[in-house]
Amino acid sequence: MSLGRISAIARQDLRILRTDPMAVVPLIVLPLVVAPFLQPAFKAAFHFAGLHRATGAEQVVPGMAVTFGFFLVMNTCSGFFREHAWRTWDRLRASQAGAAEILLGKMVTPLVEITLQFVLLFGVAGLLLDLHVRGSWLGLCAVGCSFAVFLVTTGIAVTGVCRTYMQANAAVAVSALVMGGCAGALVPYALLPPWAQNVAPLVPSYWAMQGYKHAIFGGQTVLLSILVLLGFSLVSTVVAVSRFRLDDPKIGPT
Amino acid sequence: MLKVREVHKSYGPVKALRGVDLDVDQGEIVALLGQNGAGKSTLVSVIAGLRKPDRGDVWLNGIDASTHPNLARRQLGLAPQDTGIYPTVSAFDNLRFFGELAGLRRRDLKRRIDEVAEAFSLGDLLDRRARHLSGGEMRRLHTAMIVLHRPPLLLLDEVTAGVDVQTRNQLLELIVSLADQGSAVVYSTHYLHEIETLGAHKVMILHEGQVLTTGSIPHLISTFGGSFVELTFDELPAGLHLPAGTVVVAENILRIPADDSPAVTAAGLVGGLDQSGAALREIKLLQPSLESVFLSVTTGVANGGPS
Secondary structure, X not given: OOHHHHHHHHHHXXXXXXXXXXXXXXXXXXXXXXXXXXXXXXXXXXXHOOOOOOOOHHXXXXXHHHHHHHHOHHHHHHHHHHHHHOOOHHHHHHOOOOHHHXXXXXXXXXXXXXXXHHHHHHHHHHHHOOOOOOOOHHHHHHHHHHHHHHHHHHHHHHHHHOOEHHHHHHHHHHHHHHHHHXXXXXXOHHHOOHHHHHXXXXXXXXXXXXXHHHHHHOOOOOHHHHHHHHHHHHHHHHHHHHHOOOOOOXXXXX | OEEEEEEEEEEOOEEEEEEEEEEEOOOOEEEEEOOOOOOHHHHHHHHHOOOOOOEEEEEEOOEEOOOOXXXXXXXXXEEOOOOOOOOXXXXXXXXXXXXXXXXXXXXXXXXXXXXXXXXXXXXXXXXXXXXXXXXXXXXXXXXXXXXXXXXXXXXXXXXXXXXXXXXXXXXXXXXXXXXXOOOEEEEEEOOHHHHHXXXXXXXXXXXXXEEEEEEOXXXXXXXXXXXXXXXXXXXXXXXXXXXXXXXXXXXXXXXEEEOOOHHXXXXXXXXXXXHHOOOXXXXXXXXXXXXXXXXXXXXXXXXXOOO
Protein backbone atom coordinates (compact mmCIF):
# COMPACT_ATOMS: atom_id res chain seq x y z
CA MET A 1 0.00 0.00 0.00
CA SER A 2 1.51 3.32 -1.07
CA LEU A 3 0.33 6.67 0.23
CA GLY A 4 1.99 8.25 -2.80
CA ARG A 5 -0.22 6.34 -5.23
CA ILE A 6 -3.39 6.93 -3.16
CA SER A 7 -2.51 10.61 -3.10
CA ALA A 8 -1.79 10.63 -6.87
CA ILE A 9 -5.25 9.17 -7.60
CA ALA A 10 -6.92 11.62 -5.23
CA ARG A 11 -5.07 14.59 -6.74
CA GLN A 12 -5.96 13.53 -10.27
CA ASP A 13 -9.64 13.40 -9.29
CA LEU A 14 -9.34 16.83 -7.69
CA ARG A 15 -7.73 18.18 -10.88
CA ILE A 16 -10.63 16.76 -12.87
CA LEU A 17 -13.07 18.36 -10.43
CA ARG A 18 -11.25 21.68 -10.77
CA THR A 19 -11.74 21.60 -14.54
CA ASP A 20 -15.45 20.86 -14.14
CA PRO A 21 -16.57 22.43 -10.84
CA MET A 22 -20.19 22.59 -11.94
CA ALA A 23 -20.38 18.85 -11.32
CA VAL A 24 -20.38 19.57 -7.60
CA VAL A 25 -20.92 23.29 -6.93
CA PRO A 26 -24.74 23.13 -7.27
CA LEU A 27 -24.91 20.31 -4.72
CA ILE A 28 -22.82 22.32 -2.28
CA VAL A 29 -24.46 25.69 -2.84
CA LEU A 30 -28.08 24.66 -3.39
CA PRO A 31 -28.75 23.69 0.27
CA LEU A 32 -27.70 27.22 1.22
CA VAL A 33 -30.08 28.65 -1.34
CA VAL A 34 -33.04 26.45 -0.39
CA ALA A 35 -32.66 26.65 3.40
CA PRO A 36 -33.79 30.30 3.84
CA PHE A 37 -36.99 29.57 1.90
CA LEU A 38 -37.94 26.67 4.18
CA GLN A 39 -36.76 28.15 7.46
CA PRO A 40 -39.89 30.24 8.24
CA ALA A 41 -42.16 27.22 7.78
CA PHE A 42 -40.08 25.14 10.19
CA LYS A 43 -39.88 28.03 12.66
CA ALA A 44 -43.67 28.16 12.70
CA ALA A 45 -43.84 24.38 13.14
CA PHE A 46 -41.49 24.52 16.12
CA HIS A 47 -43.47 27.39 17.69
CA PHE A 48 -46.65 25.39 17.17
CA ALA A 49 -44.95 22.51 19.01
CA GLY A 50 -44.05 24.82 21.90
CA LEU A 51 -40.37 25.38 21.06
CA HIS A 52 -40.51 29.16 21.09
CA ARG A 53 -36.73 29.73 21.05
CA ALA A 54 -36.30 27.65 17.88
CA THR A 55 -35.39 29.54 14.72
CA GLY A 56 -36.28 26.78 12.27
CA ALA A 57 -32.60 26.44 11.33
CA GLU A 58 -32.36 23.50 13.75
CA GLN A 59 -34.52 21.49 11.33
CA VAL A 60 -33.80 22.96 7.94
CA VAL A 61 -30.00 22.96 8.13
CA PRO A 62 -29.51 19.29 9.11
CA GLY A 63 -32.39 18.41 6.77
CA MET A 64 -30.56 20.01 3.86
CA ALA A 65 -27.25 18.44 4.95
CA VAL A 66 -28.82 14.97 4.96
CA THR A 67 -30.80 15.31 1.73
CA PHE A 68 -28.13 17.02 -0.36
CA GLY A 69 -25.39 14.97 1.26
CA PHE A 70 -27.05 11.88 -0.09
CA PHE A 71 -27.00 13.34 -3.60
CA LEU A 72 -23.19 13.46 -3.27
CA VAL A 73 -23.18 9.64 -3.24
CA MET A 74 -23.41 9.99 -7.00
CA ASN A 75 -20.10 11.83 -7.09
CA THR A 76 -18.38 8.78 -5.63
CA CYS A 77 -20.00 6.68 -8.35
CA SER A 78 -19.00 9.20 -11.04
CA GLY A 79 -15.35 8.83 -10.04
CA PHE A 80 -15.50 5.24 -11.28
CA PHE A 81 -18.00 5.46 -14.12
CA ARG A 82 -16.13 8.28 -15.88
CA GLU A 83 -12.96 6.15 -15.91
CA HIS A 84 -14.93 3.60 -17.91
CA ALA A 85 -16.37 6.26 -20.21
CA TRP A 86 -12.91 7.71 -20.84
CA ARG A 87 -11.35 4.24 -21.30
CA THR A 88 -8.84 5.00 -18.56
CA TRP A 89 -10.05 2.30 -16.15
CA ASP A 90 -7.97 -0.50 -17.66
CA ARG A 91 -4.93 1.78 -17.78
CA LEU A 92 -5.38 2.59 -14.12
CA ARG A 93 -5.74 -1.09 -13.28
CA ALA A 94 -2.65 -1.97 -15.31
CA SER A 95 -0.65 0.71 -13.49
CA GLN A 96 1.24 0.05 -10.29
CA ALA A 97 -1.77 1.05 -8.21
CA GLY A 98 -3.41 -1.91 -6.49
CA ALA A 99 -7.14 -2.36 -5.97
CA ALA A 100 -7.12 -1.00 -2.41
CA GLU A 101 -5.07 2.02 -3.46
CA ILE A 102 -7.48 2.80 -6.29
CA LEU A 103 -10.51 2.52 -4.01
CA LEU A 104 -8.97 4.61 -1.22
CA GLY A 105 -7.73 7.23 -3.68
CA LYS A 106 -11.19 7.44 -5.21
CA MET A 107 -12.77 8.05 -1.79
CA VAL A 108 -10.82 11.22 -1.08
CA THR A 109 -12.50 13.65 -3.49
CA PRO A 110 -16.07 12.78 -2.43
CA LEU A 111 -15.00 13.12 1.21
CA VAL A 112 -13.62 16.58 0.43
CA GLU A 113 -16.88 17.52 -1.29
CA ILE A 114 -19.03 16.29 1.61
CA THR A 115 -16.82 18.09 4.11
CA LEU A 116 -17.03 21.28 2.08
CA GLN A 117 -20.80 21.01 1.94
CA PHE A 118 -20.99 20.42 5.69
CA VAL A 119 -18.64 23.27 6.61
CA LEU A 120 -20.32 25.76 4.27
CA LEU A 121 -23.85 24.81 5.26
CA PHE A 122 -23.38 24.79 9.00
CA GLY A 123 -20.92 27.69 8.92
CA VAL A 124 -23.16 29.98 6.90
CA ALA A 125 -26.22 28.85 8.86
CA GLY A 126 -24.44 29.80 12.08
CA LEU A 127 -23.72 33.25 10.70
CA LEU A 128 -26.86 34.04 8.71
CA LEU A 129 -29.68 31.66 9.67
CA ASP A 130 -29.56 31.91 13.45
CA LEU A 131 -28.39 28.35 13.90
CA HIS A 132 -27.35 28.07 17.54
CA VAL A 133 -25.54 24.87 18.45
CA ARG A 134 -26.50 24.49 22.10
CA GLY A 135 -25.09 20.99 22.36
CA SER A 136 -21.66 20.32 20.93
CA TRP A 137 -19.91 21.44 17.72
CA LEU A 138 -17.55 18.53 18.21
CA GLY A 139 -20.51 16.14 18.36
CA LEU A 140 -21.96 17.80 15.26
CA CYS A 141 -18.69 17.28 13.38
CA ALA A 142 -18.45 13.67 14.58
CA VAL A 143 -21.93 12.95 13.23
CA GLY A 144 -20.97 14.71 9.99
CA CYS A 145 -17.84 12.56 9.68
CA SER A 146 -19.66 9.27 10.29
CA PHE A 147 -22.38 10.27 7.80
CA ALA A 148 -19.66 11.15 5.26
CA VAL A 149 -18.08 7.72 5.69
CA PHE A 150 -21.49 6.13 5.17
CA LEU A 151 -22.10 8.19 2.01
CA VAL A 152 -18.76 7.32 0.43
CA THR A 153 -18.90 3.59 1.22
CA THR A 154 -22.46 3.59 -0.12
CA GLY A 155 -21.19 5.23 -3.31
CA ILE A 156 -18.75 2.37 -3.85
CA ALA A 157 -21.45 -0.20 -3.07
CA VAL A 158 -23.83 1.45 -5.57
CA THR A 159 -21.04 1.42 -8.19
CA GLY A 160 -20.48 -2.26 -7.52
CA VAL A 161 -24.14 -3.13 -7.89
CA CYS A 162 -25.06 -0.93 -10.89
CA ARG A 163 -23.80 -1.70 -14.38
CA THR A 164 -24.51 1.70 -15.87
CA TYR A 165 -24.15 5.32 -14.81
CA MET A 166 -27.85 5.88 -15.43
CA GLN A 167 -28.80 3.03 -13.09
CA ALA A 168 -26.60 4.47 -10.35
CA ASN A 169 -27.97 7.96 -10.91
CA ALA A 170 -31.57 6.77 -10.63
CA ALA A 171 -30.83 4.66 -7.55
CA VAL A 172 -29.13 7.55 -5.75
CA ALA A 173 -31.78 10.15 -6.64
CA VAL A 174 -34.65 7.93 -5.50
CA SER A 175 -32.82 6.86 -2.32
CA ALA A 176 -31.92 10.46 -1.43
CA LEU A 177 -35.54 11.57 -1.55
CA VAL A 178 -37.09 8.46 -0.01
CA MET A 179 -34.54 8.27 2.79
CA GLY A 180 -34.67 12.02 3.33
CA GLY A 181 -38.46 11.85 3.54
CA CYS A 182 -38.53 8.90 5.95
CA ALA A 183 -35.75 10.36 8.07
CA GLY A 184 -37.57 13.60 8.79
CA ALA A 185 -35.08 15.59 6.73
CA LEU A 186 -37.75 17.13 4.51
CA VAL A 187 -40.53 17.33 7.11
CA PRO A 188 -39.96 17.17 10.90
CA TYR A 189 -40.08 13.63 12.22
CA ALA A 190 -42.95 14.48 14.59
CA LEU A 191 -45.12 15.46 11.62
CA LEU A 192 -44.46 12.31 9.62
CA PRO A 193 -47.31 9.79 9.24
CA PRO A 194 -47.09 6.92 11.74
CA TRP A 195 -45.96 4.36 9.14
CA ALA A 196 -43.06 6.63 8.16
CA GLN A 197 -42.13 7.14 11.80
CA ASN A 198 -41.98 3.35 12.18
CA VAL A 199 -39.80 2.95 9.10
CA ALA A 200 -37.49 5.88 9.93
CA PRO A 201 -35.04 4.06 12.25
CA LEU A 202 -34.30 1.62 9.44
CA VAL A 203 -32.79 4.32 7.24
CA PRO A 204 -29.32 5.82 7.85
CA SER A 205 -30.52 9.37 7.11
CA TYR A 206 -32.77 9.20 10.20
CA TRP A 207 -29.73 8.57 12.42
CA ALA A 208 -27.84 11.40 10.78
CA MET A 209 -30.82 13.71 11.45
CA GLN A 210 -31.10 12.51 15.04
CA GLY A 211 -27.37 12.98 15.58
CA TYR A 212 -27.36 16.50 14.12
CA LYS A 213 -30.43 17.50 16.15
CA HIS A 214 -29.04 16.10 19.37
CA ALA A 215 -25.80 17.99 18.81
CA ILE A 216 -27.70 21.19 18.02
CA PHE A 217 -30.31 21.08 20.79
CA GLY A 218 -27.98 19.45 23.35
CA GLY A 219 -29.02 17.31 26.26
CA GLN A 220 -28.73 13.98 24.43
CA THR A 221 -25.74 12.00 23.34
CA VAL A 222 -24.79 11.69 19.69
CA LEU A 223 -22.89 8.46 20.31
CA LEU A 224 -25.75 6.14 19.36
CA SER A 225 -26.26 7.97 16.05
CA ILE A 226 -22.55 7.77 15.28
CA LEU A 227 -22.40 4.06 16.05
CA VAL A 228 -25.47 3.28 13.97
CA LEU A 229 -24.12 5.31 11.05
CA LEU A 230 -20.80 3.46 11.28
CA GLY A 231 -22.80 0.20 11.38
CA PHE A 232 -24.58 1.19 8.17
CA SER A 233 -21.16 2.07 6.71
CA LEU A 234 -20.02 -1.43 7.55
CA VAL A 235 -23.02 -2.88 5.72
CA SER A 236 -22.20 -0.71 2.68
CA THR A 237 -18.58 -1.84 2.87
CA VAL A 238 -19.64 -5.49 2.93
CA VAL A 239 -21.86 -4.91 -0.12
CA ALA A 240 -19.02 -3.02 -1.84
CA VAL A 241 -16.50 -5.76 -1.13
CA SER A 242 -18.83 -8.52 -2.27
CA ARG A 243 -20.15 -6.77 -5.40
CA PHE A 244 -17.37 -4.47 -6.60
CA ARG A 245 -15.30 -6.24 -9.25
CA LEU A 246 -12.46 -4.37 -10.87
CA ASP A 247 -12.93 -6.22 -14.15
CA ASP A 248 -16.70 -5.65 -14.35
CA PRO A 249 -17.50 -3.79 -17.54
CA LYS A 250 -19.36 -0.59 -16.68
CA ILE A 251 -21.11 1.83 -18.96
CA GLY A 252 -20.17 5.37 -18.03
CA PRO A 253 -21.95 8.64 -18.76
CA THR A 254 -22.13 9.42 -22.47
CA MET B 1 11.38 -10.95 -19.96
CA LEU B 2 7.92 -12.39 -20.66
CA LYS B 3 6.91 -16.02 -20.52
CA VAL B 4 3.35 -17.14 -21.19
CA ARG B 5 2.57 -20.81 -20.81
CA GLU B 6 -0.54 -22.75 -21.77
CA VAL B 7 -2.89 -19.85 -21.16
CA HIS B 8 -6.58 -20.56 -21.57
CA LYS B 9 -9.35 -18.00 -21.24
CA SER B 10 -13.06 -18.32 -21.97
CA TYR B 11 -15.90 -15.82 -21.92
CA GLY B 12 -18.89 -18.06 -21.28
CA PRO B 13 -19.01 -20.53 -24.14
CA VAL B 14 -16.50 -18.56 -26.23
CA LYS B 15 -12.94 -19.83 -25.96
CA ALA B 16 -10.88 -16.67 -26.39
CA LEU B 17 -7.49 -18.28 -25.73
CA ARG B 18 -6.66 -21.95 -26.11
CA GLY B 19 -3.30 -22.94 -24.73
CA VAL B 20 -1.23 -19.94 -25.78
CA ASP B 21 2.55 -19.93 -25.23
CA LEU B 22 4.69 -16.85 -25.79
CA ASP B 23 8.27 -15.81 -25.02
CA VAL B 24 9.59 -12.29 -25.40
CA ASP B 25 13.17 -11.33 -24.60
CA GLN B 26 14.59 -7.94 -23.73
CA GLY B 27 14.87 -5.69 -26.77
CA GLU B 28 12.68 -7.98 -28.82
CA ILE B 29 9.56 -6.94 -30.73
CA VAL B 30 6.94 -9.66 -30.99
CA ALA B 31 3.96 -8.98 -33.21
CA LEU B 32 0.61 -10.60 -32.47
CA LEU B 33 -1.20 -10.99 -35.73
CA GLY B 34 -4.76 -12.12 -36.25
CA GLN B 35 -8.18 -11.15 -37.45
CA ASN B 36 -10.69 -9.39 -35.20
CA GLY B 37 -11.70 -11.82 -32.48
CA ALA B 38 -8.54 -13.91 -32.84
CA GLY B 39 -7.69 -13.37 -29.16
CA LYS B 40 -4.96 -10.71 -29.44
CA SER B 41 -6.56 -8.22 -27.06
CA THR B 42 -7.51 -10.97 -24.60
CA LEU B 43 -3.90 -12.16 -24.56
CA VAL B 44 -2.67 -8.61 -23.95
CA SER B 45 -5.25 -8.21 -21.15
CA VAL B 46 -4.16 -11.44 -19.50
CA ILE B 47 -0.48 -10.43 -19.65
CA ALA B 48 -1.37 -7.00 -18.20
CA GLY B 49 -3.26 -8.64 -15.34
CA LEU B 50 -6.60 -7.18 -16.40
CA ARG B 51 -8.14 -10.63 -16.93
CA LYS B 52 -7.33 -13.75 -14.99
CA PRO B 53 -6.58 -16.76 -17.17
CA ASP B 54 -8.71 -19.85 -16.56
CA ARG B 55 -5.51 -21.88 -16.78
CA GLY B 56 -1.88 -21.26 -17.49
CA ASP B 57 0.89 -19.01 -16.23
CA VAL B 58 2.36 -15.61 -16.99
CA TRP B 59 5.81 -14.56 -15.76
CA LEU B 60 7.20 -11.07 -16.15
CA ASN B 61 10.90 -10.74 -15.48
CA GLY B 62 10.70 -13.99 -13.53
CA ILE B 63 7.75 -12.78 -11.43
CA ASP B 64 4.67 -14.98 -11.38
CA ALA B 65 1.82 -12.62 -12.30
CA SER B 66 -0.81 -14.75 -10.56
CA THR B 67 0.91 -14.79 -7.16
CA HIS B 68 2.54 -11.33 -7.27
CA PRO B 69 0.28 -9.22 -9.50
CA ASN B 70 1.37 -5.86 -8.06
CA LEU B 71 5.03 -6.64 -8.53
CA ALA B 72 4.39 -7.98 -12.03
CA ARG B 73 2.53 -4.81 -13.07
CA ARG B 74 5.63 -2.75 -12.26
CA GLN B 75 7.35 -4.47 -15.16
CA LEU B 76 4.92 -3.33 -17.83
CA GLY B 77 3.30 -0.43 -19.56
CA LEU B 78 -0.01 -0.99 -21.33
CA ALA B 79 -1.47 1.08 -24.16
CA PRO B 80 -4.91 -0.47 -24.71
CA GLN B 81 -6.74 -0.58 -28.00
CA ASP B 82 -9.08 2.33 -27.19
CA THR B 83 -7.59 5.76 -26.59
CA GLY B 84 -7.60 6.18 -22.81
CA ILE B 85 -6.83 9.69 -21.64
CA TYR B 86 -8.36 12.16 -19.20
CA PRO B 87 -9.96 14.65 -21.58
CA THR B 88 -10.70 17.48 -19.16
CA VAL B 89 -7.17 17.89 -17.81
CA SER B 90 -4.04 18.95 -19.68
CA ALA B 91 -1.70 16.63 -21.56
CA PHE B 92 0.86 17.43 -18.85
CA ASP B 93 -1.53 16.26 -16.10
CA ASN B 94 -2.21 13.04 -18.01
CA LEU B 95 1.50 12.32 -18.14
CA ARG B 96 2.09 13.49 -14.59
CA PHE B 97 -0.61 11.16 -13.22
CA PHE B 98 0.86 8.01 -14.71
CA GLY B 99 4.35 9.13 -13.77
CA GLU B 100 3.24 9.58 -10.17
CA LEU B 101 1.56 6.18 -10.13
CA ALA B 102 4.87 4.71 -11.28
CA GLY B 103 6.61 6.36 -8.35
CA LEU B 104 8.27 9.28 -10.14
CA ARG B 105 8.43 12.46 -8.09
CA ARG B 106 9.31 16.13 -8.53
CA ARG B 107 12.45 16.71 -10.59
CA ASP B 108 12.64 13.14 -11.93
CA LEU B 109 9.02 13.32 -12.97
CA LYS B 110 9.39 16.71 -14.64
CA ARG B 111 12.53 15.58 -16.48
CA ARG B 112 10.88 12.40 -17.74
CA ILE B 113 7.76 14.28 -18.86
CA ASP B 114 10.00 16.67 -20.83
CA GLU B 115 11.93 13.79 -22.40
CA VAL B 116 8.84 11.82 -23.33
CA ALA B 117 7.02 14.93 -24.58
CA GLU B 118 9.95 15.70 -26.87
CA ALA B 119 10.17 12.14 -28.14
CA PHE B 120 6.45 12.04 -28.91
CA SER B 121 6.31 15.62 -30.28
CA LEU B 122 4.01 16.73 -27.48
CA GLY B 123 6.24 19.51 -26.13
CA ASP B 124 4.09 22.39 -27.37
CA LEU B 125 0.88 20.66 -26.38
CA LEU B 126 1.53 19.95 -22.71
CA ASP B 127 -0.63 22.84 -21.45
CA ARG B 128 -3.50 22.00 -23.75
CA ARG B 129 -6.48 20.11 -22.39
CA ALA B 130 -6.42 16.61 -23.78
CA ARG B 131 -9.88 16.93 -25.31
CA HIS B 132 -8.61 19.76 -27.50
CA LEU B 133 -5.89 17.61 -29.07
CA SER B 134 -6.31 16.17 -32.56
CA GLY B 135 -6.90 12.44 -32.98
CA GLY B 136 -3.24 11.79 -33.80
CA GLU B 137 -2.04 13.92 -30.88
CA MET B 138 -4.36 12.04 -28.53
CA ARG B 139 -2.97 8.75 -29.79
CA ARG B 140 0.60 9.94 -29.21
CA LEU B 141 -0.31 11.04 -25.70
CA HIS B 142 -2.06 7.70 -25.12
CA THR B 143 1.14 5.86 -26.01
CA ALA B 144 3.48 8.31 -24.28
CA MET B 145 1.73 7.72 -20.95
CA ILE B 146 3.15 4.20 -20.68
CA VAL B 147 6.82 4.90 -21.27
CA LEU B 148 7.41 7.48 -18.52
CA HIS B 149 8.76 4.95 -16.06
CA ARG B 150 10.73 3.01 -18.70
CA PRO B 151 8.94 -0.30 -18.16
CA PRO B 152 10.90 -3.34 -19.33
CA LEU B 153 7.81 -4.66 -21.17
CA LEU B 154 5.55 -2.60 -23.43
CA LEU B 155 2.14 -3.97 -24.36
CA LEU B 156 0.80 -2.11 -27.36
CA ASP B 157 -2.66 -3.10 -28.53
CA GLU B 158 -3.34 -1.67 -31.98
CA VAL B 159 -1.93 1.70 -30.98
CA THR B 160 -2.00 3.04 -34.53
CA ALA B 161 -5.70 2.38 -35.06
CA GLY B 162 -7.35 5.37 -36.68
CA VAL B 163 -4.29 7.60 -36.98
CA ASP B 164 -2.92 9.30 -40.09
CA VAL B 165 0.09 7.94 -41.96
CA GLN B 166 2.51 10.48 -40.47
CA THR B 167 1.52 9.71 -36.87
CA ARG B 168 1.59 6.00 -37.60
CA ASN B 169 5.12 6.16 -38.94
CA GLN B 170 6.22 8.32 -36.02
CA LEU B 171 4.75 5.87 -33.49
CA LEU B 172 6.34 2.90 -35.22
CA GLU B 173 9.74 4.62 -35.24
CA LEU B 174 9.40 5.35 -31.53
CA ILE B 175 8.52 1.75 -30.78
CA VAL B 176 11.58 0.54 -32.65
CA SER B 177 13.78 2.99 -30.74
CA LEU B 178 12.28 1.83 -27.40
CA ALA B 179 13.10 -1.75 -28.32
CA ASP B 180 16.62 -0.67 -29.30
CA GLN B 181 16.93 0.80 -25.80
CA GLY B 182 16.11 -2.62 -24.35
CA SER B 183 12.35 -2.70 -23.89
CA ALA B 184 10.57 -5.90 -24.78
CA VAL B 185 7.58 -5.09 -26.98
CA VAL B 186 4.40 -7.03 -27.60
CA TYR B 187 2.67 -5.36 -30.51
CA SER B 188 -0.82 -6.44 -31.43
CA THR B 189 -2.12 -5.52 -34.87
CA HIS B 190 -3.91 -6.69 -37.94
CA TYR B 191 -1.92 -4.42 -40.24
CA LEU B 192 0.70 -6.63 -41.88
CA HIS B 193 2.82 -3.83 -43.27
CA GLU B 194 3.29 -2.41 -39.74
CA ILE B 195 4.95 -5.64 -38.68
CA GLU B 196 7.36 -5.38 -41.58
CA THR B 197 8.01 -1.68 -40.84
CA LEU B 198 8.72 -2.51 -37.19
CA GLY B 199 11.05 -5.29 -38.25
CA ALA B 200 9.43 -7.52 -35.65
CA HIS B 201 11.79 -10.20 -34.41
CA LYS B 202 8.96 -12.66 -34.10
CA VAL B 203 5.41 -12.92 -35.37
CA MET B 204 2.73 -14.95 -33.66
CA ILE B 205 -0.34 -15.69 -35.72
CA LEU B 206 -3.48 -16.22 -33.67
CA HIS B 207 -6.75 -17.62 -34.92
CA GLU B 208 -9.80 -18.23 -32.74
CA GLY B 209 -7.66 -18.19 -29.61
CA GLN B 210 -5.06 -20.64 -30.90
CA VAL B 211 -1.49 -20.00 -31.92
CA LEU B 212 -1.24 -21.15 -35.52
CA THR B 213 2.45 -20.46 -35.81
CA THR B 214 5.27 -18.36 -34.36
CA GLY B 215 8.58 -17.42 -35.90
CA SER B 216 10.70 -14.73 -37.48
CA ILE B 217 9.42 -13.08 -40.64
CA PRO B 218 12.03 -14.80 -42.90
CA HIS B 219 11.33 -18.16 -41.28
CA LEU B 220 7.58 -17.82 -41.72
CA ILE B 221 7.94 -16.71 -45.34
CA SER B 222 10.26 -19.58 -46.19
CA THR B 223 7.97 -22.09 -44.43
CA PHE B 224 4.48 -20.89 -45.29
CA GLY B 225 4.88 -18.10 -47.81
CA GLY B 226 3.26 -19.64 -50.84
CA SER B 227 2.04 -17.67 -53.83
CA PHE B 228 -1.61 -17.01 -54.53
CA VAL B 229 -3.75 -15.76 -57.36
CA GLU B 230 -6.74 -13.73 -56.25
CA LEU B 231 -9.60 -13.29 -58.71
CA THR B 232 -12.34 -10.72 -58.25
CA PHE B 233 -15.54 -11.13 -60.30
CA ASP B 234 -18.51 -8.89 -60.85
CA GLU B 235 -20.50 -11.88 -59.75
CA LEU B 236 -19.18 -15.32 -58.91
CA PRO B 237 -20.12 -17.59 -61.84
CA ALA B 238 -21.96 -20.84 -61.15
CA GLY B 239 -20.43 -24.16 -62.16
CA LEU B 240 -16.90 -22.87 -62.22
CA HIS B 241 -14.24 -25.59 -62.14
CA LEU B 242 -11.73 -24.61 -59.46
CA PRO B 243 -8.44 -26.18 -58.44
CA ALA B 244 -8.05 -27.85 -55.06
CA GLY B 245 -7.30 -25.46 -52.19
CA THR B 246 -9.35 -22.60 -53.61
CA VAL B 247 -10.88 -20.40 -50.94
CA VAL B 248 -13.92 -18.19 -51.38
CA VAL B 249 -12.73 -15.00 -49.64
CA ALA B 250 -15.87 -12.98 -50.28
CA GLU B 251 -18.99 -13.58 -52.33
CA ASN B 252 -17.16 -12.45 -55.49
CA ILE B 253 -13.49 -13.13 -54.62
CA LEU B 254 -11.58 -16.40 -55.00
CA ARG B 255 -8.07 -17.11 -53.78
CA ILE B 256 -6.21 -19.94 -55.48
CA PRO B 257 -2.88 -21.32 -54.32
CA ALA B 258 -0.22 -21.08 -57.03
CA ASP B 259 2.11 -23.99 -56.49
CA ASP B 260 4.40 -23.06 -59.37
CA SER B 261 4.49 -19.53 -60.67
CA PRO B 262 1.49 -17.29 -59.87
CA ALA B 263 1.62 -15.93 -63.43
CA VAL B 264 1.37 -19.44 -64.96
CA THR B 265 -1.49 -20.32 -62.60
CA ALA B 266 -3.29 -17.08 -63.48
CA ALA B 267 -2.90 -17.67 -67.20
CA GLY B 268 -4.36 -21.16 -66.86
CA LEU B 269 -7.28 -19.91 -64.81
CA VAL B 270 -8.13 -17.05 -67.13
CA GLY B 271 -8.12 -19.38 -70.12
CA GLY B 272 -10.73 -21.53 -68.37
CA LEU B 273 -12.81 -18.55 -67.39
CA ASP B 274 -13.23 -17.32 -70.98
CA GLN B 275 -15.28 -20.40 -71.76
CA SER B 276 -17.44 -20.05 -68.66
CA GLY B 277 -18.40 -16.48 -69.55
CA ALA B 278 -17.57 -15.16 -66.09
CA ALA B 279 -17.09 -11.40 -65.80
CA LEU B 280 -13.61 -11.05 -64.27
CA ARG B 281 -12.90 -7.66 -62.75
CA GLU B 282 -9.40 -8.02 -61.26
CA ILE B 283 -6.48 -10.45 -61.00
CA LYS B 284 -4.01 -10.09 -58.13
CA LEU B 285 -0.77 -12.05 -57.93
CA LEU B 286 0.39 -12.51 -54.34
CA GLN B 287 4.10 -13.26 -54.03
CA PRO B 288 5.60 -14.88 -50.90
CA SER B 289 5.30 -12.27 -48.15
CA LEU B 290 3.91 -11.90 -44.67
CA GLU B 291 0.51 -11.45 -46.28
CA SER B 292 0.79 -14.74 -48.13
CA VAL B 293 2.01 -16.39 -44.92
CA PHE B 294 -1.04 -15.11 -43.10
CA LEU B 295 -3.34 -16.22 -45.91
CA SER B 296 -1.70 -19.60 -46.16
CA VAL B 297 -1.77 -20.28 -42.43
CA THR B 298 -5.29 -19.03 -41.80
CA THR B 299 -6.60 -20.65 -45.00
CA GLY B 300 -5.30 -24.00 -43.81
CA VAL B 301 -7.37 -23.65 -40.66
CA ALA B 302 -10.42 -22.39 -42.51
CA ASN B 303 -10.28 -25.48 -44.72
CA GLY B 304 -10.12 -27.69 -41.66
CA GLY B 305 -6.54 -28.77 -42.06
CA PRO B 306 -3.61 -28.04 -39.79
CA SER B 307 -1.26 -25.39 -41.04
